[in-house]
Amino acid sequence: MKILAIIGSPRTNGNTYRAVNQIERELNKKNEEIEFEYVQLNRISLELCKGCYVCIAKGEDKCPLKDDRESLEIKMKQADAVIFASPVYTYNVSWIMKNFLDRFAYRCHRPEFHGKKAMVVVTTGAVGIRFVTLILSFMLGAMGFITCAKAGITFAPPHETDEKKSKKETNKLIRQTEVFYKNLIDAKPVKPSFVKLLTFKMQQKAFSKAPQNLADFKYWRDKGWLEKTEDYYYKVPVRKVNKIIVSLISKLKV
Ligand SMILES: Cc1cc2nc3c(=O)[nH]c(=O)nc-3n(C[C@H](O)[C@H](O)[C@H](O)COP(=O)(O)O)c2cc1C
Incomplete structure (x- = not known):
């Protein structure tokens, strides 16, 4: 089983990456055969959407931006499931995750990913988890992904380390990873709402x-x-x- 993790943080190996990394470790405890591939959006070439509509009207292959979009789409198609992770930046997804959504907006019209399972991971300093998780899973749903687990994790600033709180966040992550895993091994097609x-x-x-x-x-x-x-x-x-x-x-x- 192959899982692709798309990390929408401008910070390489930041909190969002660390949260997903913990999910990988938890999943591997359950099943060593699960393969993980990370795409940190800040480390690939994904130009800013120019809003030209060419992908929507003429097809994504006509997009004037020549970058890693196509190879990223192939990775998403080939994965059995995808984890989408974003930090909360000013009460929204990060700009880099928003640009990812814009670059794949044509998939809301031509939903290639129907039936593919997804997990949404949102990290924050304090607030915004509910809103950002909602907006991210809604947009992924329009592309066809089935968000079967959602983990919102608060990372306290380094000067505020609180063992009890951090354990609570870890437990949340573990519980949602279990939900994700149960859904991954369930091969029945998901009944649509x-x-x-x-x-x-x-x-x-x-x-x-x-x-x-x-x-x-x-x-x-x-x-x-x-x-x-x-x-x-x-x-x-x-x-x-x-x-x-x-x-x-x-x-x-x-
Ligand atoms: C530009 C910026 C905006 C942020 N906005 C919020 C916010 O609106 N609410 C909040 O609770 N935390 C906010 N944070 C804190 C981040 O959500 C938190 O530190 C997150 O875990 C960072 O993940 P990263 O290391 O992967 O970038 C913000 C951080 C940055 C850098």
Whole structure:
């Protein structure tokens, strides 16, 4: 099993890296065969998104920025699961993680990662965990990732070391690693929530009407997702009552 850890901190081997490193050690205690690969976003070449829309309209292969984006995407595809980690910087994800999200924004339209499991790790000095975890897992969900564990860890400044508090944070990390591991070894396809089923139908409706030269249209057509009989990005049983309600709601003009 291969896990890719994407560390969104501008600080090499900082707190965020250290938290994920501890997750690696905990996972290896459970299963020595788990392979870890780290990508520290500050150590690869990922240019700043220029907002030109080329990736969305024409395809990511036409992106004018020539850097490590494509090889990073290949790594994400090849991994069995991905850990996304960011520090809280001014009550948000770090700029480097935000740029990562922007550079992969086309994946919210062309969600290649459906069904892939993820863990979100957020580190902070004091506050912001809830908000940053929410925003990060929401965006990853739009790309298709299933966030099955979330760990928010507070790193007190060095002059404030409190053994009891730091043990509590470690225990939080261990508990969430266990949740992540249980999900990793569960091979059953994850049942989508009602909202996710609805999102699929709404996207299906929107992209079937899109211009045929738009990258999104071609992607959805080639995946076979524009067929009305398709209920979700991957094969999973859907209750008939849910199918009917989703179909009715998606027909409403919004
Ligand atoms: C620019 C900057 C902004 C920060 N903003 C916040 C914040 O809004 N709330 C908070 O509690 N901690 C904040 N912190 C503290 C970091 O979240 C915390 O030290 C984190 O663990 C740093 O991780 P890193 O070493 O991987 O960068 C900030 C730190 C920096 C450098």
